[in-house]
Amino acid sequence: MNYTAIVDQPDESHHPTSFMAKYIWSQDHKVIAIQYSITALFVGLVALALSAMMRLQLGFPDSFSFIDPSSYLQFVTMHGMIMVIYLLTALLLGGFGNYLIPLMVGARDMVFPYLNMLSYWTYLLSVIVLLASFFVPGGPTGAGWTLYPPQTILPGTPGNDGGIILMLVSLAIFIVAFTMGGLNYVTTILQARARGMTLMRMPLTIWGIFTATILGLLAFPALLVSAIMMMLDKLVGTSFFMPAILSLGEPLNYTGGSPVLFQHLFWFFGHPEVYIVALPAFGMVSDVIATHARKNIFGYRMMVWAIVAIGGLSFVVWAHHMYVSGMNPYFGFFFATTTLIIAIPTALKVYNWSLTLWRGNIHMTVPMMFAIGFIFTFTHGGLTGLFLGNVVVDLPLSDTYFVVAHFHMVMGVSPIMVLFAAIYHWFPKVTGRFLHTGLGKFHFWMTFVGTYSIYLPMHYLGFLGVPRRYFAMGPTEFIPESAQSLNASITISALIVGVVQLIFLFNIIWSTFKGKKSGPNPWNATTLEWQTEYTPPRHGNWGGKIPVVYRWAYDYSVPGVKADFIPQNVSPQEVEMMDDKGGA
Amino acid sequence: MNFFSSIFRELTEKPWLAQSAETLDQELIEYQPGSPGKTGLKFFIAVVSVIFFLFSVTYLSRSQYADFQALGGEPWSPLYQPLWLWANTGWLLLASLSLHFAVGQVSEDKLNRLLGLLTLSVIFSLLFIFGQWVVWQQLSQQGFVINSNPANSYFYMLTAIHGLHLLGGLFALVRVLIIFSRKVKLDILQRSLVLCAWYWHYLWLLWLFIFALLTASPSTYNTIAAWCGL
Numbered sequence: 001m002n003y004t005a006i007v008d009q010p011d012e013s014h015h016p017t018s019f020m021a022k023y024i025w026s027q028d029h030k031v032i033a034i035q036y037s038i039t040a041l042f043v044g045l046v047a048l049a050l051s052a053m054m055r056l057q058l059g060f061p062d063s064f065s066f067i068d069p070s071s072y073l074q075f076v077t078m079h080g081m082i083m084v085i086y087l088l089t090a091l092l093l094g095g096f097g098n099y100l101i102p103l104m105v106g107a108r109d110m111v112f113p114y115l116n117m118l119s120y121w122t123y124l125l126s127v128i129v130l131l132a133s134f135f136v137p138g139g140p141t142g143a144g145w146t147l148y149p150p151q152t153i154l155p156g157t158p159g160n161d162g163g164i165i166l167m168l169v170s171l172a173i174f175i176v177a178f179t180m181g182g183l184n185y186v187t188t189i190l191q192a193r194a195r196g197m198t199l200m201r202m203p204l205t206i207w208g209i210f211t212a213t214i215l216g217l218l219a220f221p222a223l224l225v226s227a228i229m230m231m232l233d234k235l236v237g238t239s240f241f242m243p244a245i246l247s248l249g250e251p252l253n254y255t256g257g258s259p260v261l262f263q264h265l266f267w268f269f270g271h272p273e274v275y276i277v278a279l280p281a282f283g284m285v286s287d288v289i290a291t292h293a294r295k296n297i298f299g300y301r302m303m304v305w306a307i308v309a310i311g312g313l314s315f316v317v318w319a320h321h322m323y324v325s326g327m328n329p330y331f332g333f334f335f336a337t338t339t340l341i342i343a344i345p346t347a348l349k350v351y352n353w354s355l356t357l358w359r360g361n362i363h364m365t366v367p368m369m370f371a372i373g374f375i376f377t378f379t380h381g382g383l384t385g386l387f388l389g390n391v392v393v394d395l396p397l398s399d400t401y402f403v404v405a406h407f408h409m410v411m412g413v414s415p416i417m418v419l420f421a422a423i424y425h426w427f428p429k430v431t432g433r434f435l436h437t438g439l440g441k442f443h444f445w446m447t448f449v450g451t452y453s454i455y456l457p458m459h460y461l462g463f464l465g466v467p468r469r470y471f472a473m474g475p476t477e478f479i480p481e482s483a484q485s486l487n488a489s490i491t492i493s494a495l496i497v498g499v500v501q502l503i504f505l506f507n508i509i510w511s512t513f514k515g516k517k518s519g520p521n522p523w524n525a526t527t528l529e530w531q532t533e534y535t536p537p538r539h540g541n542w543g544g545k546i547p548v549v550y551r552w553a554y555d556y557s558v559p560g561v562k563a564d565f566i567p568q569n570v571s572p573q574e575v576e577m578m579d580d581k582g583g584a
Numbered sequence: 585m586n587f588f589s590s591i592f593r594e595l596t597e598k599p600w601l602a603q604s605a606e607t608l609d610q611e612l613i614e615y616q617p618g619s620p621g622k623t624g625l626k627f628f629i630a631v632v633s634v635i636f637f638l639f640s641v642t643y644l645s646r647s648q649y650a651d652f653q654a655l656g657g658e659p660w661s662p663l664y665q666p667l668w669l670w671a672n673t674g675w676l677l678l679a680s681l682s683l684h685f686a687v688g689q690v691s692e693d694k695l696n697r698l699l700g701l702l703t704l705s706v707i708f709s710l711l712f713i714f715g716q717w718v719v720w721q722q723l724s725q726q727g728f729v730i731n732s733n734p735a736n737s738y739f740y741m742l743t744a745i746h747g748l749h750l751l752g753g754l755f756a757l758v759r760v761l762i763i764f765s766r767k768v769k770l771d772i773l774q775r776s777l778v779l780c781a782w783y784w785h786y787l788w789l790l791w792l793f794i795f796a797l798l799t800a801s802p803s804t805y806n807t808i809a810a811w812c813g814l
């Protein structure tokens with residue numbers, strides 16, 4: 001039985017040899033993916049540290065002299081922006097997208113390798129500009145990650161000079177970087193698939209990444225447009241978004257611009273952004289679940305259609321973030337309806353994951369634990385989303401900790417769970433070694449239970465009316481004393497969860513050099529990336545011969561077949577059937 | 585239609601069914617490697633179009649506020665008869681046409697004509713950019729500076745961003761030529777030039793759109809805004 005049948009003469013002719021060409025100015029998608037991932041994880045740690053600072057203040061008010069009301073707002077803003085854009089978007093698409101697309105569709109590399117390299121270096125520049133804002137006079141912007149004008153650029157908001165300018169510049173650079181990468185991802189998927197890799201034979205990971213990239217290409221322009229216009233309002237005094245306004249008692253030179261216009265633009269980007277993060281996660285978790293349950297994914301076609309439907313619908317729900325902006329009630333009704341409609345394909349996906357597990361031969365590996373954890377956290381966050389999607393429920397809960405709890409469950413914790421699942425799952429392909437399983441299980445349980453003990457109580461705080469983005473609750477009559485004890489306990493959980501992530505980092509570094517050797521296909525998976533000639537795959541991925549694809553990505557436990565999986569590049573003639581006598 | 589029905593056919597495939605050897609063989613025969621350049625450019629053009637579409641929506645929405653004074657449309661408005669802008673439209677059209685004809689000249693014995701057309705195209709493009717700059721000067725000398733009215737802000741912003749896209753195109757065109765001058769492969773040059781020509785045609789159409797939007801009379805944009813429910 002030879003499942004890695006494409007052993008041919010390796011073609012070594014175009015390998016870059018010098019260190020610089022191989023690891024720094026590399027045009028190899030695998031190296032670029034690792035560069036993206038390391039950078040994203042690094043800024044992610046910065047954002048994690050910022051959340052620890054916020055939690056310290058909230059749990060133990062006035063005990064820390066280095067956190068004042070301004071810096072609190074700056075931490076909130078930078079934390080939110082970094083997490084959503086510079087960590088999740090970059091890691092899911094720049095990291096995993098880059099690594100997996102060529103390998104999973106059977107290409108030697110991205111179709112525009114040079115552009116791909118530029119994409120990474122531009123992303124790095126955007127990160128540097130972003131982090132530079134910590135060091136300019138006035139510090140980074142504290143306007144909230146939504147950057148709503150007019151307050152964003154007016155005195156009284158922290159970082160309303162250098163900070164906001166650097167933020168806007170950094171976002172613009174990021175969007176350029178994303179566009180260069182994104183053009184590569186969609187074009188590679190459309191034009192460089194191996195022979196036999198029809199669209200419906202692509203693993204769901206690729207479908208998720210593909211749809212998310214298209215969303216990104218169409219949604220990031222809205223952020224770019226609003227960033228450019230806001231920058232002009234700030235720097236040259238145009239009045240796109242800035243209304244006629246008094247500041248510190250003085251009338252400013254702005255005439256009647258429209259702040260609500262900004263909100264529309266921002267959320268026209270902001271809502272699809274949720275799915276830019278979620279769809280790749282949906283895809284990857286599907287593949288992890290199918291592989292570790294040794295079953296074909298339940299309802300593959302439905303899963304594909306659901307991804308596409310969610311992608312399309314995500315452009316017509318944006319104003320559910322603006323119910324409190326004073327919109328026309330019919331408008332609110334429309335957006336509440338579309339929001340509930342998008343829940344249908346989303347729920348369908350959750351059912352299908354659960355049904356894939358049903359009577360599967362479940363291997364409780366670390367990736368599988370994170371994947372199952374994701375089903376819990378995502379269902380949880382999704383349900384509170386149904387509440388907030390309704391105008392009457394959202395009005396009292398808007399800008400409270402209920403919202404903070406909701407979006408952390410649905411787009412904070414859940415994609416992070418999938419990222420962990422994906423890292424534990426694909427690490428053996430990237431390095432040829434396993435991550436340490438014991439540490440991994442510890443990491444899972446601490447993170448899973450820990451995030452619940454952080455975010456579950458927050459729903460309750462939200463019901464009490466504790467507002468979001470507040471440095472301190474102050475003497476507020478309707479909030480009982482005990483809310484403070486709850487806050488202290490949340491902080492302790494958050495700090496523990498934060499420290500556990502350092503153990504994960506240690507695991508990555510240790511396992512890269514000392515981990516148990518994994519061999520080429522440790523999970524007995526069907527998809528092409530596990531069938532490469534070398535592990536880690538070399539430059540060009542496939543040696544002398546590009547694989548030919550004969551089947552879909554989910555031939556697990558096919559009845560009558562000897563092994564419990566058939567890789568995509570195994571032809572019908574090569575499949576070994578069960579011999580009648582032995583039978584198992 | 586063909587495109588949609590073939591997409592539909594693909595998306596309704598049942599990949600879990602075992603496929604007969606003949607279907608598999610057929611698939612392998614029909615397989616064609618793609619043309620990444622064209623696909624990539626199409627997506628890029630889609631992205632740029634979305635950017636300008638969103639700008640125009642905000643333009644229409646912003647135009648419904650009392651302080652908005654259009655630059656065109658009335659005899660006393662500065663862009664009532666924008667001769668310079670018409671001239672610039674001509675330059676860009678010429679640039680686009682020369683590139684178009686250059687594509688037809690890619691062969692060993694016509695290299696001189698090819699080079700001439702490409703140079704012309706670059707010169708016309710630069711003339712366009714210079715012409716836009718002149719219009720900026722004229723406007724600001726008459727007191728129509730970027731922050732004196734939202735309509736002005738849009739004029740400077742949209743022309744600048746359009747111009748930047750043209751500069752980006754020039755950068756790409758020059759890069760194509762430099763690579764070409766190093767290793768002569770005519771079919772590759774041909775393919776790259778086709779992409780450049782497409783991009784120039786697109787930029788010209790985009791410019792027509794921006795031109796119309798920025799010089800539209802109040803009654804025009806009010807009507808469109810009303811249609812859009814703004």
Ligand code: HEM
Nearest residue numbers: 051054076077080083084144145146411412468469470494
């Ligand atoms: C242990 C992990 C995390 C902790 C303890 C944490 C904690 C917090 C806290 C305390 C706030 C500020 C609440 C307020 O005062 O309004 C916040 C805001 C936010 N967080 Fe997190 N967070 C974590 C992970 C994440 C992740 C993974 C994401 C990714 C989506 C994320 C996205 C956001 C966003 C978008 C905001 C809103 C920022 C704003 O209001 O402008 N967080 N987080």
Ligand SMILES: [Cu+2]
Nearest residue numbers: 271318320321
């Ligand atoms: Cu939303």
